[in-house]
Amino acid sequence: MRVEYINPFVEAAYNILTEVLATEVKRGELYLKSSAMPMLGVAAIIGLAGDVEGRVLFDMNRQTGINVASAMLAGMDMEPVTEMNDMARATLTELANMITGQAVTKLHNLGFKFDLTPPAIFTGENMSVSDASYEALIVPMELPMGKIEVNVAVRERA
Amino acid sequence: MKTKQDFPSINEREAAGKKPDGSSYTVMVVDDSMFVTKQIGQILTSEGFEVVGSAANGEEGVEMYKEKYPNVDLVTMDITMPKMDGVTALEKIMEFDKNARVIMISALGKQDLVKKSLLLGAKNYIVKPLDRKKVLERILSSLG
Ligand SMILES: [Mg+2]
Numbered sequence: 374m375r376v377e378y379i380n381p382f383v384e385a386a387y388n389i390l391t392e393v394l395a396t397e398v399k400r401g402e403l404y405l406k407s408s409a410m411p412m413l414g415v416a417a418i419i420g421l422a423g424d425v426e427g428r429v430l431f432d433m434n435r436q437t438g439i440n441v442a443s444a445m446l447a448g449m450d451m452e453p454v455t456e457m458n459d460m461a462r463a464t465l466t467e468l469a470n471m472i473t474g475q476a477v478t479k480l481h482n483l484g485f486k487f488d489l490t491p492p493a494i495f496t497g498e499n500m501s502v503s504d505a506s507y508e509a510l511i512v513p514m515e516l517p518m519g520k521i522e523v524n525v526a527v528r529e530r531a
Numbered sequence: 532m533k534t535k536q537d538f539p540s541i542n543e544r545e546a547a548g549k550k551p552d553g554s555s556y557t558v559m560v561v562d563d564s565m566f567v568t569k570q571i572g573q574i575l576t577s578e579g580f581e582v583v584g585s586a587a588n589g590e591e592g593v594e595m596y597k598e599k600y601p602n603v604d605l606v607t608m609d610i611t612m613p614k615m616d617g618v619t620a621l622e623k624i625m626e627f628d629k630n631a632r633v634i635m636i637s638a639l640g641k642q643d644l645v646k647k648s649l650l651l652g653a654k655n656y657i658v659k660p661l662d663r664k665k666v667l668e669r670i671l672s673s674l675g
Contacts, residue, residue: 393660449570463565470564470611471659474638478658481641489639491563491613 385475390468401513412500417469427527437519466492548580556579561588561592562609589615
């Protein structure tokens with residue numbers, strides 16, 4: 374996977390998280406995964422299509438999901454959530470949508486044609502993703518609310 | 532007992548969501564995220580707008596606009612949605628009512644999308660994340 378593809382996602386994640394959660398965000402070390410890997414418990418996923426195909430996944434544990442959704446809701450003077458309910462899911466998928474939207478816009482300006490799908494969210498213990506034909510690059514983002522792993526897997530269209 | 536109305540404040544400005552005759556501008560919100568429909572609804576209601584409906588995809592949005600026509604002053608339209616995207620929905624609403632006021636509100640800021648939306652008749656284009664000021668400014672300039 375070309376590294377040019379990952380940077381816009383990292384920048385967008387940093388910008389959007391900082392802005393909508395009004396908090397400090399620390400970027401962790403990038404790492405590569407190529408086989409099936411366990412997930413943290415809550416994963417918002419967005420498909421990518423265009424010059425490349427793939428997906429971006431925002432992976433976090435349940436409590437982090439609740440904390441992040443609550444912080445985002447608080448930023449709008451809305452009620453926080455105490456469980457992974459519909460509102461928490463809607464909030465986290467929109468967060469994924471905003472980050473991916475900004476990244477795709479950046480990539481577009483660099484000349485890469487990308488489009489995105491509406492987000493979906495998965496929750497559950499012992500989840501794993503295995504997309505053997507993709508290499509995934511992962512960037513952990515450390516927040517006071519917990520860790521969000523931005524997991525990008527794309528490949529050029531054959 | 533005295534109520535707030537007995538003390539009109541000199542700093543009290545007109546609520547942005549009110550027409551000159553005192554009635555509210557009516558708004559329809561189209562977005563597939565309940566977070567965003569709540570967020571936009573909250574910003575607008577607090578300024579005196581009346582949210583008359585919300586739809587979760589483009590198809591629903593077009594149907595709802597036709598049902599409520601001519602009682603919708605303004606539509607906020609997301610782009611990335613299931614079933615029918617917001618640009619297609621914009622096109623269909625403009626075909627039905629060439630005077631429709633539609634404002635795009637999307638996480639995507641790609642130049643070609645902005646251009647296409649404005650060419651199709653959108654009054655404005657707001658890139659998420661949203662804040663109160665940004666939303667109200669753009670909406671007011673679209674109503675003016
Ligand atoms: Mg959307």
